[in-house]
Structures are given as C-alpha cells and as structure tokens.
Amino acid sequence: MEKSAKIYIAGHRGMVGSAIHRKLVKEGYSNIVTKTSAELDLRDQQAVTDFFESEKPDYVFLAAAKVGGIVANNTYRADFLYENLAIQNNVIHQAYKNEVKKLMFLGSSCIYPKLAPQPLKEDYLLTGLLEETNEPYAIAKIAGIKMCDAYRAQYGANYISVMPTNLYGYNDNYHPQNSHVLPALIRKFHEAKVNGSAEVIVWGSGSPMREFLFADDLADACYFLMESYNEPNLINIGTGVDLTIKDLALLIKKVVGYEGELNFDSTKPDGTPRKLMDVSKLHSLGWKHQIELEEGIKLAYHDFLAKYV
Secondary structure, eight states: OOTTOOEEEETTTSHHHHHHHHHHHHTTOOOEEOOOTTTOOTTOHHHHHHHHHHHOOSEEEEOOOOOOOHHHHHHSHHHHHHHHHHHHHHHHHHHHHTTOSEEEEEOOGGGSOTTOOSSBOGGGTTSSOOOGGGHHHHHHHHHHHHHHHHHHHHHOOOEEEEEEOEEEOTTOOOOTTTSOHHHHHHHHHHHHHHHTOSEEEEESOSOOEEOEEEHHHHHHHHHHHHHHOOOSSEEEESOSOOEEHHHHHHHHHHHHTOOSEEEEETTSOOOSSEEOBOOHHHHHHTOOOOOOHHHHHHHHHHHHHHHHO
C-alpha cells in the first residue's frame, strides 16, 4: 500500500479497527478515512453507496461487525445474521463498484464446524455442523468469505479474508452480559476484588480450550497480509497455542490480584469444546505473534482500569 493511499477502516472504533488504525499511523499512513456508526450506518445500502462514490478509497479494511459472546449471539440471532450480512454485502459490493484496489474481510474462528479436528485448518470450512449458539453470526461470516472469493473469481477483485482467533486488548467490550470470555472475566474478577467477594463463579465447566490473540498483534498481521498476501480462500490468524478456560481464569485472577475462591457453574453452556487455529500457513509466510497471554492480559487490565473504573 502506497503511503499516500486513501485507506478506509470500517469499524475503526472497535477493538480490531482501532488496532489497525494505530498500526497504520505507526507505519506512516495519514490518509485514513473513518466514520462512526452515527455518521455512516453500514447497514444502509444507499448511505454506503454515497460514501464510496464520494470518498473513493484505495484500500478497505472491513472490521465492522455486530459481535458478542455466547449470550448475545444466542439471544439476538436475527440481529446477528441480518446486520452482519447487510454490512458486508454493502461494503464489499461498493468496493467493487468503486474500484478499490484491495479489500480485507475480517471473519472469526467460529466459522469452523463445532467438532472439526484440532487445530483448525483453513480447508475445514463447511465440513460439518456449526456451534448452535453462534450459528447466525458464523453463517454471515462464511457468506462474507464466499462473497470475497466470488468477486475475485467473477471480477478479478483482490479481496482477501482473514480469520482471527479469539481477540482481546485495548478498547475491548466489558459489558456484563454481551462480552467475550476474557474481558468478561477481567471485569468479574475486578469487581469481586473491589467488593471483597468471597468467590467468583465462572460459567461452564472450565474445561473448554481457547486460544487468544492480542488485538495489536492481529493488526500487525493484517498489515503484513495486506502488503504481501493476494490469494483466494481464507487465512487463519492466531498464536497456535491454547489453554483451558480454568487456566485462563486463574491467570486473570493472578493479574487482577483477586484472592478469593474460584468456582465453576457447570449448568451453564461451555460452547465449542476446543478452538485452536492452525497457523502454519501464516507462519510459513513469515509472521508470528509477539505479545504473550499474561503480558497481554496486563495491558488489557490497565486499559480497563483507565477507561471503565
């Protein structure tokens, strides 16, 4: 990407989009276009059409999405399907209509079948049933991957799809019901510490295994791939390392400094048993994560304290 290129980051205020914005600024890009959801509703076809026709960006990072944890995904099933399809349909199609040089579509590891072999290779897509609780979101993201590939096949559009593992970091969502497991646990342990609670109860058995990538590492990988990767199909972005939810909870407990008991409510859903990304494709291209989990949790907790406490 030329340093003078006009780059549009869709979803620049979210955790992923803001990390990409920081990375681009650090690399010397200054012609970056951003719009808040109040300024530009990406679900609105006419609004997106008008935006692309007036701005004519050279490159697009499509990081805007309706996202949430198990509860949010399972509760707002229609919203997650409709809104994500609308956002990506509008942005991808207008990128084509307005001759964007390259677009990156960001998906999620939940696109893979619930019981796919581990670690998750890119070619496991559509080989089995999805996890029921977040199926609408996954269906939307799979449609986005296929849309990018279809525009590449039919029109020669250079659209690439990247599938990040579970993310955390600066500007994360710490909502008590609608957040993902890592930020939810940071908030839960912090509040228990402040309130002097004797115990913290964590949803599920604690046995599912998850992989976590710091959002600034993801942004670094996205920049690397925008510069060097031009292939159809998707590419995984992760660390290639996972741990149990129990071990994650113990690590967050340590970082936060909570000294009470930790108990698990096995009547609550666990979600997918394991979600580890096979990142051999990405590693073979020469990229590897830099921020290890404990360091990243410390950075995220400091951000939480600065913004939410």
